[in-house]
Amino acid sequence: MRTYVPTPEWIVLDWHHACVAAGLLCIQRCSGCGRWRHPPRRFCPTCQSDGASFEPVTGSGSVLSFAVSHRSLDPGWQALAPYATLLIELDEGPRLLAATTSPLGEIEIGQRFVVRTEALSENFVLVWADPATGPRNDTVDITSERQPS
């Protein structure tokens, strides 16, 4: 269905290799302060340590936002339009995009999802999110941005 599969380089490639090897979603974790971070970064933005490893995460997360695309430049995605792309906040903290099997109209900000990976090549995994049971996560609800910045 998808016609575009990238071959990343550098530390993004290291991340995909870790996910392929583990068969599940791994996320970069600082060996200095223990904080999770994504996308992969060379130095920890908090403690500046350059020690880090890719470790498995629980896969549980919540919808922070989502895009609903009615057009796509990619023929594979265009055939599926309209389709949703989720912005998931993992329970560990980092956020990432995920494709989803959830029907349009049933997706809500704060809704709980569980993510899994699909290896599209030995150098690239696609992240999928499936609806999970359980109460919605109000910590990603729409209150934080009500404060004027």
Place this chain on the structure above:
Amino acid sequence: MDNDLWGTTAIVGVGETDYVRGSDRHVCDLILDAAMEAITDAGLKPADINGIIPPPGYMSTEEIAAHLGVPDVAYHVSVLMGGASPTASLQTAAMAIAGGLADNVLVCMGWNGYSALRPKPDARPTKRVMNLGPMGETVRNHYAPYGLMSAAQHYSLYLRRYVETFDIAEDAAAAVAIACRNHAQQNSKAVMRGTPLSRADYDAAPFIAEPLRKFDCCVETDCATAVVMTSLERARDLVHSPVVYLGGAEGHPEPADEIANRANLLELGIHRAAPRAFARAGVSPHDIDVLEIYDCFTYVVLLQLEALGYAEPGGAPAFVADGNIELGGRFPVNTHGGLLSQGHCWGLNHVVEASRQLRGTADAQVADAELALVTGYGDLGDGSIAILGRDR
């Protein structure tokens, strides 16, 4: 604020090609046409130019200088902030002039924004491309594999958040699309002149990426624009009354190279640039007579108006209603038609229009316009601002 930078330089020449969807002209010809027009408009010759800020891609300073006949480039720099680049370039040009690195600086932009994807059958082919800069890696690796290739799709990640946070009505941005289209009817070069947009047309248009419908998106265009800046002192001896660069700023979200992991998805570069720009220019938002706001998408205009202080967060839909942003309203926005309806020249067309407003020669002239504000917006949320005024 005491300094030798803000208020000491001016725009003295402007140039622009036609805005078209499908050009017979090579992209390099477009850029050079606009550059030569701006130099001539200033009453200068290419040999007077010794600073160049080229477009983000397409053509280098070295080529531009050689084709125009600029013999001695003393300073050049490339600014890579996507659509925020041209307006951010003004502050760099001002720094070069105030710092004595260059006397007369050419800032130019041009591209084949329509023809790159849909060339006319007989068009001369080109391998010239934009410099995708910092957003290329993120889009290639993290967004495009999930079906998010276009800017409308990337920005919809935070526009969804905006709409749900503040219960923004589905038609909140219609007034922006219609004001720009109305203004384009008066602009001699606007690509959408002669094609009015009714509220029924707007409502009937399909979604591209929610909440963006077709007429919330700007028009892909082939075009080029250019401006020439010099010191205010020299400007007073040139052809036109100087358009003074009173202050400007740029800002970047954190992190700037991707959207998902920002602490607040709705805090963009312009939120950081706005207080800097107003402080440098020594003016407040309500002093401004005309607003040229980067309008790649209508909802991005709403976010910027809030960042600039024209409305509280979530309040921009009320600000743009009731004719407030139309010509004749309190804060006319995009008097040339903007990217939405004049054409997409990365916001340097907004600088050209603001300059004409302050000269008093715009096609849709705001009466007695003395202060204009221009914004740029690009990549994944970088922002830039220029505050321009008449010479006192």
